[in-house]
Amino acid sequence: MQVSVCLIVRNEEQNLPRALASIPASFETVVVDTGSTDRTIQIAEEAGAILGHYRWNDDFAAARNYCASLATGDYLLAMDADEELPADTAEKVNAFVERQPHSAGAVILENVIGEERPRHRMVRFYPNDLAWTFHGNVHEQIYYKGEPASFENTALVLRHYGYDEDEYARTGKAERYIPLYERRLASHPNDAYMLYQYGKLLYSLNRLPEAERYLRRSFDLQEYNRLYFPVMAVMLGYVLKEQGRSLEAEQLLTALEPFYPDFPDLYFLLGLLAMDTGRITAIQHYYTQALNIGETDKYTSVQGVGSYKAAYNLGVFYEITGNTQMSVRCYTMAADYGYGPARNRLK
Structure with missing residues (x-):
């Protein structure tokens, strides 16, 4: 089984090296550039990626579908330049395909936002078949035969840096x-x-x-x-x-x-x-x-x-209502996660 990782990029010289370095060596890498004026194209070429060019028309789905058309793998994994794959990507992908062959898969995106790590799911993994296409000019979604695709959850976690305040401001x-x-x-x-x-x-x-x-x-x-x-x-x-x-x-x-x-x-x-x-x-x-x-x-x-946020707030509730024993128990639970406000309450 061959997997192709597909990226559409523009002026991503700061992020692209990290993304490309995280892709397993056994996977095919396809990069489609939509008009970069920095070193993005050179970085993709030096990494040995299949390189394509797409004239930007304000349509992310169209660009993603063009990128998919250049891929030769049995399955496609759509990725952004401001994301990073974990070391166990190949293992997680293989396990998913064995369990759910010919299915689309929702990955977990872990967003790096200061100290926070909120997570959400997106369907990014799917068979390389013309029946599966992206739809929507922005926040594109996977469709199967013209309808929103059904999917199964994968265990694959991608780290996403695009919501970092500095990165968000830089890219506008x-x-x-x-x-x-x-x-x-x-x-x-x-x-x-x-x-x-x-x-x-x-x-x-x-x-x-x-x-x-x-x-x-x-x-x-x-x-x-x-x-x-x-x-x-x-x-x-x-x-x-x-x-x-x-x-x-x-x-x-x-x-x-x-x-x-x-x-x-x-x-x-x-x-x-x-x-x-x-x-x-x-x-x-x-x-x-x-x-x-x-x-x-x-x-x-x-x-x-x-976990710790709920435990901390419950501790505040017990403290205010006079249940010291329960408040200490809840604060301790939250503090065990390293939650600073709970540690301060226990001092």
Whole structure:
């Protein structure tokens, strides 16, 4: 079995060496350049990659599909230049193909954002067959025979550096993506995933009323079974909370408990909202539920909400309500993860 790693790049001389160095030697590497003016092309050539050129037309899916057309492997792994593969990539890929032959696979993207390492899943691995193609000019998704592809989860974890503040500012991603979102939504106004992505970008820019509008439109389309939906709903909850509307957020999210009983981020946020609204007994319930679920790779999740962050907040609850024994137990649990605020509480 041959695997081809496919990258589309432009002016990535700072990131590309790290990405290429992480690709297993047994894998084929395909790099398609969309108009670099730095050393990107030279770096790809020196690494021995198959090199292609694509005239940029504001369409990531079209560029990805062109890159795939140059690959000769049985399976394709789409990768970005600001990502890095782990040392066990070949092992994880082979295990997935043995378990789920001819299937698309969702990898885990671990985002490096300061001290945080939030994770989310994206479908990046798929058979090299014309029935499998990317769709969408921005935040492109894998389709099978013209419909969103079904997939299985892989154990492969890619480290993503693109959300690092310095990297985000250097590449100007926010400014580049806004017109792409607007163009897509002008022709596909009910694209719930794109509405979510635009709302997510606006939230990152602290444009809360606008973010709420797009996230709400995405939420109202009720695509409960799509990979993005639970994290979009939680994001909408944070947007409402940050605008002083915690009760509204709580009412919105409690209705989702039957759909996502194993999503720690949902219960962690419900704990925060219960603190805001003064529902004392609910605080304990929600943080305990988050701890019982634990950390997850099934959903896009913020590190700590199923472990040390939930334990710390539960410790604060017990401390405020006078249960010193339980507060110390929770702070100790959080401190064992190296969580500084918990260590400070124990001093």
